[in-house]
Structure formats: C-alpha cells, structure tokens
Amino acid sequence: MNKLLPAFVILLFLPLRIYTQTDATGALRRFEQQGTLLQNKYDSVAQTHTDTSELLHNIEIAKNILFQSKPHEAKLLLRETLKQSQRLFFHTGIVTSLSAFGLATAKQGYIDSGMIIVYQALNWYNNYSTQISQDALYDLYAVMGMLYSDKGQYDSAHHCFYNGLLLAEKDTAKNSARLLAAYNNMSIYWVGLKEWEKAAYYINKALPYLEKVKNSISFRRMGVGIYNNMATLKVDYFKQNDSAIYYSRLALQVARGDSFSTGLTLNLLGYIHSNRKEYEKAVSCLKEAYVIWKGMNDFNGLFSSGYALGCVYLDAKQYREAEPYLLEALRNRKQYARNQEYLNVLQHLYSLYQKQESYDKAFYYLAEAYSLRDSLFALQFNQGIQTLEVKYKVSEKDKSLVQKALQISEQKNEISRRNIFITATSIITLLLIALLITLRKNYRANQKNLSNKVTVLERENELGHLNAIIKGEESERKRIAQEIHDGIGGMLAAIKMNISTLQNKTITTEHLTELNGIMDIVEETASEVRRTAQNLMPDLLMEHNLLTAIRIYTDMVYNTNNLHINLQVHSEWPDLDKSFELSLYRILQEIVQNTIKHAAATSLVMQFRITDDEAHIITEDNGKGFDVKHARKGLGLSNIESRIKHLKGEVHIESIKGEGTTFYLIFNISNYKV
Numbered sequence: 001m002n003k004l005l006p007a008f009v010i011l012l013f014l015p016l017r018i019y020t021q022t023d024a025t026g027a028l029r030r031f032e033q034q035g036t037l038l039q040n041k042y043d044s045v046a047q048t049h050t051d052t053s054e055l056l057h058n059i060e061i062a063k064n065i066l067f068q069s070k071p072h073e074a075k076l077l078l079r080e081t082l083k084q085s086q087r088l089f090f091h092t093g094i095v096t097s098l099s100a101f102g103l104a105t106a107k108q109g110y111i112d113s114g115m116i117i118v119y120q121a122l123n124w125y126n127n128y129s130t131q132i133s134q135d136a137l138y139d140l141y142a143v144m145g146m147l148y149s150d151k152g153q154y155d156s157a158h159h160c161f162y163n164g165l166l167l168a169e170k171d172t173a174k175n176s177a178r179l180l181a182a183y184n185n186m187s188i189y190w191v192g193l194k195e196w197e198k199a200a201y202y203i204n205k206a207l208p209y210l211e212k213v214k215n216s217i218s219f220r221r222m223g224v225g226i227y228n229n230m231a232t233l234k235v236d237y238f239k240q241n242d243s244a245i246y247y248s249r250l251a252l253q254v255a256r257g258d259s260f261s262t263g264l265t266l267n268l269l270g271y272i273h274s275n276r277k278e279y280e281k282a283v284s285c286l287k288e289a290y291v292i293w294k295g296m297n298d299f300n301g302l303f304s305s306g307y308a309l310g311c312v313y314l315d316a317k318q319y320r321e322a323e324p325y326l327l328e329a330l331r332n333r334k335q336y337a338r339n340q341e342y343l344n345v346l347q348h349l350y351s352l353y354q355k356q357e358s359y360d361k362a363f364y365y366l367a368e369a370y371s372l373r374d375s376l377f378a379l380q381f382n383q384g385i386q387t388l389e390v391k392y393k394v395s396e397k398d399k400s401l402v403q404k405a406l407q408i409s410e411q412k413n414e415i416s417r418r419n420i421f422i423t424a425t426s427i428i429t430l431l432l433i434a435l436l437i438t439l440r441k442n443y444r445a446n447q448k449n450l451s452n453k454v455t456v457l458e459r460e461n462e463l464g465h466l467n468a469i470i471k472g473e474e475s476e477r478k479r480i481a482q483e484i485h486d487g488i489g490g491m492l493a494a495i496k497m498n499i500s501t502l503q504n505k506t507i508t509t510e511h512l513t514e515l516n517g518i519m520d521i522v523e524e525t526a527s528e529v530r531r532t533a534q535n536l537m538p539d540l541l542m543e544h545n546l547l548t549a550i551r552i553y554t555d556m557v558y559n560t561n562n563l564h565i566n567l568q569v570h571s572e573w574p575d576l577d578k579s580f581e582l583s584l585y586r587i588l589q590e591i592v593q594n595t596i597k598h599a600a601a602t603s604l605v606m607q608f609r610i611t612d613d614e615a616h617i618i619t620e621d622n623g624k625g626f627d628v629k630h631a632r633k634g635l636g637l638s639n640i641e642s643r644i645k646h647l648k649g650e651v652h653i654e655s656i657k658g659e660g661t662t663f664y665l666i667f668n669i670s671n672y673k674v
Contacts, residue, residue, distance in 0.1 A: 055081050055093045063100055067221055069260040069298045071104040078104065091128040095121045095136040099143045106147055115147050138167050138178055142185055154193065161185045180209040180222050187229045196237035203230050220254055224261040227251035228268050235272050244272045263292040263301050270308055279316040283309065303332040303341070311348060319356050326352060343372050546581040547573050547608065550588060554606075561596050563604060570609040580647065580672040584617075587643050591619050591663055594636040599623025599661060613670035618662065625657040 058081050066074035078101045085093030098121035106114030121140055125132055141164035148157035161182070168175065168182040183206035190199035206226050213219050227250045235244035248269040255261035266289035273282035286309045293301030307329035313322030330345045346369040353362035544552075547569060554565035588606070595601050601623030609616045631637075640663075644651045647667055655661040 052088065052090050052093060055084055055088075055090060056096070059093065059096050059100060062104075064221075066100065066104050066107065067260060068258060069107075069296050069301070071107040075101060075104045091124065091131045092133045092136045095125050095132055096139055098124065099136075099140045103143045103146065106150065111147060111150060115151075118143055118147060134167060134170075135175070135178065138164050138182070141167065142181065145185060145189070149189065149192065154189075158189060161189050176209050176212040177222070180206055180213055180226075183209070184222055184225045184229075188225065191229050191232055194236075196233060199229065200233055200237070203233060220258055220261060223254040224251045224258075224265060227254065228265060231268060231272065235275055241272060241276050245269070248272060259292050259296055260298075260301075263289045263296070263298075263305070266292070267301075267304050267308060270305075270312070274308075274312045274315065277315075279312055282312045286312065299332055303329050306332070307341075307345060307348075310345075310352075314348060314352055314355075317355075319352055322352055343369060346372065545573065545575065546584055549581075549585060550606070553585075553589065554592070557592060557596070562602070563592075563596055564602060565592070565604045565606060568605065568607045570607065571611075573608060573610065574669070575674040576669060577672045577674060580669070583643050583647055584667075587640055587665070588617070588619070590636050590640050590643075594640075595619075595621045595623060595661075597636075598626075601660065610669075613668055615665075615667045615669045617665040617667075619665075620660060620662045622660045625655040625660050627657065628653050628655050 058077060062074045062077040062081065065077065078097050081093060082097040082101065084090075085097055099118055102114040102117035102121065104114075105117055118140070122144070125137060125140060129137075141160045145157045145160035145164065148154070148160060165182040165186055168179040183202045187199050187202040187206060190196075190202065203226060206222075207230075210219070210223055210226060213222065227247045231244040231247035231251065234240045234247060248265060251265045252262065252269065255265050266285045270282045270285035270289065273279075273285060286305050290302065290305040290309065293305055306325045310322045310324075310326035310329060313319070313325065326345060326349050330342070330349065346365050350362050350365040350369060353359070353365065547567070551567055554567065557563055557565060592604065595604055599621050601621035604619060604621045607616075607618040607620075641651060644665065644667075649665060649667040651666075652664040653661065654664070
C-alpha cells in the first residue's frame with residue numbers, strides 16, 4: 001500500500017494528465033466543439049464585467065471552478081477575462097488569465113500545451129513588468145512550479161516555488177493568503193519527494209496563517225492541502241496513525257461542500273486506515289471517494305480510488321473484489337499513458353493472479369511488467385545519456401567561461417589596483433588639504449583668542465584702575481567726613497556752648513535777639529555739617545541693608561528738598577556684599593542729586609526687582625527731561641556710568657523733554673550674594 005503514496009500526493013495537488021502533443025491538438029479541437037453550450041452560459045456574465053477589479057474577481061471564480069476539477073468550465077470564463085483584459089490593455093489580467101488558462105489546459109491532460117500558454121504569460125510579464133501586479137507574478141510562479149512537478153522536472157519546480165515564496169515573504173502583513181499558498185506549495189513539493197523534515201518545516205510555517213484566512217475563499221483549498229500534508233507526514237514519517245487520522249478529519253470538515261477536496265481527503269483517509277490494517281474503514285472511505293470521482297467524471301480521481309481499493313482488497317486477501325478495480329485502473333492508465341502508474345498496476349495484477357494460482361494470467365502480467373520496465377529503463381538510460389552529453393557540453397562551455405572569467409578577473413584586478421592607487425593618492429591629497437585648512441583655522445582662532453585676551457586684560461586693567469580710584473575716593477570721603485565731624489563739628493559745638501553761656505548772662509534785649517539769631521545759624525550749620533558727613537560716609541549701610549538705607553536717605557531728602565521719592569520693591573531683596581551695596585547706594589544717591597539739581601522734579605519713583613541672578617533697578621522722575629543723544633555729560637552722569645561699569649552692570653537712559661527721565665539699571669549679583 002505504501003507504493004500508492006506518490007500517486008496520492010500528485011493527485012492531491014497536481015491532478016494533471018500527460019498527453020502527447022498530437023493528442024493535445026485533437027482533444028483541444030473536440031473540447032472546443034463540446035464547449036459551445038457552456039460558452040453561452042458564461043457569455044452573459046463575462047460581457048458585463050469590464051472593470052479591472054471585476055475582471056480579477058472573475059479570474060478568481062475561474063480558479064475555484066478549476067480546483068473543483070472543472071477545467072473545461074474554468075477555461076470558458078478565462079477566455080472571456082483574457083479578451084476583456086486585452087481590450088482594456090489590462091496587463092495584470094492578461095498574465096493572470098493566461099497562467100490560469102495554461103493550468104486548466106494541463107489539467108485536461110495537455111501538459112505541453114499548458115506549458116506553452118504559461119510561457120506566453122511569462123513573456124508578457126517580461127515585456128510589461130512595471131504595469132503588472134506582484135500577485136500576477138506569484139500566480140505565474142505557482143502554476144509553473146505545478147507543471148514542472150508534473151513533468152518530473154523537480155529542480156525547475158523548486159526554483160519556481162521558492163521564487164514565489166520569496167515574493168510572498170516581502171509583504172506578509174498585506175497578503176497572508178499568498179504567503180500561506182507559498183508555504184503550501186513548498187510543503188507539497190517536499191512531501192512528493194518524501195523529504196519529510198523539509199516538508200514539516202513548511203507545514204509548520206503555514207499552520208499559523210490558516211487562522212488569518214479562515215473567512216476567505218482561499219481557506220477551503222489551502223486548509224485541505226495543509227491538513228492533508230500534515231496527515232501524510234504523521235503517517236509516513238512519524239508513524240503516528242492516530243494523529244494522521246485527526247488531521248485528515250480536520251481536512252474533511254473543511255472540504256465538505258467541495259467534491260474535489262472531499263474526494264482527495266477520503267483517498268488519503270482510506271490510505272491511513274489501510275496502513276492501520278483497518279480494511280473495512282479504508283474500503284468505506286475509498287468507495288465514497290470513488291462515487292464522487294465518478295460523478296465528476298474525473299479519471300485521475302477514479303484511478304486513484306479504484307487502484308487504492310484494489311490494493312486494499314489485495315492486502316485483505318479479498319481477491320475477487322480486488323480484481324475489477326485493478327483491471328479498471330489498468331485500462332485507465334493505459335489510456336492516459338502514465339507509465340510508472342501503469343507498471344504499478346501490472347505488478348499488483350501479477351501478485352493477485354499468483355495468489356489466485358492463475359499462473360497464466362500472472363505470467364502474462366509479469367511479462368508485461370518486465371517489458372514496460374525494460375522500456376522505462378531504456379528511456380531512463382537514454383535520458384541519462386542525453387543528460388550526460390548536455391552536462392559535458394555545459395562543462396566545456398564552463399571551461400571556456402572560466403578562462404574568460406580569469407581574463408576578466410585579471411583585468412578587473414589591474415583596474416582595481418589602479419583604482420586603489422588613485423584612491424589612495426586622492427585620500428592623501430585630501431588629508432593634506434584638510435590638514436592645511438585645519439592649521440590655518442587654528443592659527444586664525446589662536447590669533448583671535450590672543451586678541452580677545454589682550455582686550456580682556458586691557459578691560460581688567462582699566463576696571464582695576466577704576467576700582468582703585470573708587471576705593472581711593474571712598475577712603476578720601478571717609479577721611480573728610482571724619483575731619484568734618486571731629487573738626488568743624490567740634491568747633492561749632494564749642495561756639496554753641498559759648499553762645500549758650502552768654503544767653504544765660506544778663507544782657508540787653510537787643511543783644512539777646514542777635515545772640516538767638518546767631519544761635520539759629522550755628523544750629524543750622526551744625527545740621528548741614530552732620531548731613532554732609534553722613535552722605536560722605538553712610539553709617540546706615542553698616543547697620544542696615546541697602547533698601548533700608550535708601551528709604552532713610554529718601555526720607556531725609558524729602559524733608560530738606562520737598563522731592564517725594566516712592567520706593568517700590570517687587571521681590572525679596574537678598575543680603576549682598578557691603579562694598580557692592582555701597583556702590584549701588586552711591587549710584588542711586590547720584591541719580592537723586594541730579595534729579596534735585598537739574599530736573600526740577602517733584603516726584604521720583606524707584607523700583608527694585610530680583611530676577612534669577614539679576615538685580616533690576618528703575619528710577620523715573622517727572623522733571624523737565626533732556627536730549628540724551630546731544631546732552632553734555634556732566635560730572636554726575638559720568639560718575640554714574642563709571643560706577644556701573646565698575647560693577648559690570650548695564651545702564652539705559654530714556655528722557656523726553658517736558659515729561660521726565662528714566663534710568664534702567666541691570667546688575668549680575670551671582671558673585672555678590674552673602
């Protein structure tokens with residue numbers, strides 16, 4: 001029974017018949033005469049479908065009809081889709097129709113004619129490849145693989161199936177059905193050659209994709225193929241008959257409603273039961289399949305089921321039941337000239353008649369078998385000789401090609417050496433140019449850095465000089481304030497005491513009035529001396545922070561000069577270095593004095609704000625203003641700008657005549673925080 005497996009595999013997925021070219025021509029003529037009625041059946045459908053998407057849909061319908069073992073009906077529809085595609089210059093439709101038409105022709109037994117049609121599809125694709133979809137190319141690979149397999153050209157078949165797989169794997173997300181079909185074809189190929197491990201690899205790759213196409217029209221055909229392949233693998237490689245029956249029953253569930261797929265699955269299920277010596281179950285499955293094939297008028301299916309029934313009955317020693325099935329199988333294969341299958345039937349008939357002790361019939365079929373075997377051997381021998389001749393000619397050509405290749409290689413090596421030399425020279429030249437450019441840039445950068453350093457040193461020197469002047473000025477202010485306080489202040493105090501003594505003595509009223517006047521002048525002079533000393537050396541900064549000192553100072557200014565100063569503090573003021581605060585105090589003091597002397601203002605607003613590490617101070621008066629661009633800088637403005645420069649701050653002055661003057665002061669205090 002094991003000898004039947006290759007026949008089952010071929011029938012399962014490649015149900016094609018081999019005719020000679022002469023038979024093909026005659027059969028094609030008879031088919032076209034018999035197909036007139038069916039032609040009319042599809043004319044009304046095909047003529048209405050001129051849209052390309054509808055054409056592709058019709059081609060898919062034709063393929064499904066084809067895989068239901070109805071190639072004659074499929075060809076009628078494909079002939080119309082081909083005409084419509086040519087009329088619309090729809091190249092994808094032309095290639096797909098031609099490849100399916102070639103497969104249908106091969107399934108009618110005209111394999112060579114089918115291959116010619118498929119070659120036409122391939123030529124069309126080569127001429128218009130940019131205008132043809134990848135789906136059409138995949139179908140072309142699949143059909144060519146099937147036809148090459150049926151002709152026994154397995155290397156060419158593998159080449160086509162593998163190229164189809166590579167094409168399908170490029171876009172797995174978009175077309176799961178295409179990838180499933182590609183894995184299915186590869187598994188069919190390796191099962192047919194009994195390369196079980198390779199077949200198992202592709203079957204396992206295909207199984208996850210069945211779920212993705214469960215609701216598509218591809219599921220039945222692909223599901224039956226994958227499950228039957230898995231069943232074949234289980235029974236013949238793993239020897240797991242129970243598992244094989246499980247997968248066959250899965251295939252049978254999927255196949256119900258499709259006579260062709262059901263017949264294939266029942267054939268395989270009968271084989272599995274026979275392998276388990278369950279002859280009654282095997283006969284039941286095979287007879288059911290036999291009825292299906294007979295109803296479809298499918299001679300390939302009838303041969304596979306009938307031949308299998310004869311073998312099962314022979315194994316079960318039911319010789320009388322085996323004889324008619326084997327004789328029918330012999331007539332079937334003799335008619336269609338399948339030599340290897342014909343030889344298998346002859347051998348089983350020899351075995352049958354030998355066991356029945358009909359030695360004359362046994363001898364007849366044995367002689368027929370030996371004669372066919374000899375002719376097959378001679379054919380194979382001649383084919384082997386032809387193959388060797390071809391290989392010899394190819395090897396001679398290969399030698400010539402190798403010599404030419406060596407010459408070309410030497411030329412390429414010489415060109416390569418020249419290119420390397422030119423490339424190396426170019427790289428060295430470019431590196432030298434790059435080095436020179438880098439050195440020039442570094443020289444310019446160093447010169448610029450040196451210039452910047454000189455500028456910085458000059459500025460630092462200038463600032464250091466300015467800082468020394470300001471420190472000297474502050475020291476001088478302190479000394480003068482001390483002398484005024486100790487000297488002139490003390491003398492005024494002594495004068496005041498003497499005048500007070502005179503006031504207590506008996507003097508005339510006229511003299512008393514004069515003394516009182518002198519006393520008032522002395523007190524006013526003493527107050528002015530104290531204010532001057534305090535301005536020269538503000539002790540308030542030693543006792544309070546800047547804002548408090550400024551507030552006390554502005555109150556004192558208001559009492560003596562009637563200038564109202566409004567202090568506005570918009571953020572918390574940090575504790576700062578006293579020397580920095582003293583410089584700020586002097587700057588604000590100078591602004592206030594300039595406002596009193598020159599602006600004739602009645603109001604002055606001072607705003608204080610800290611933002612990150614910057615102190616922002618704005619002063620705004622309502623005085624008479626001045627022209628900032630053309631104004632001559634007096635001692636006051638110069639002092640303000642020099643002190644701000646000393647503190648590395650910024651000053652912006654805005655003034656409008658008749659409206660007032662605004663100072664914007666900005667200082668970085670990050671280095672002055674205590």
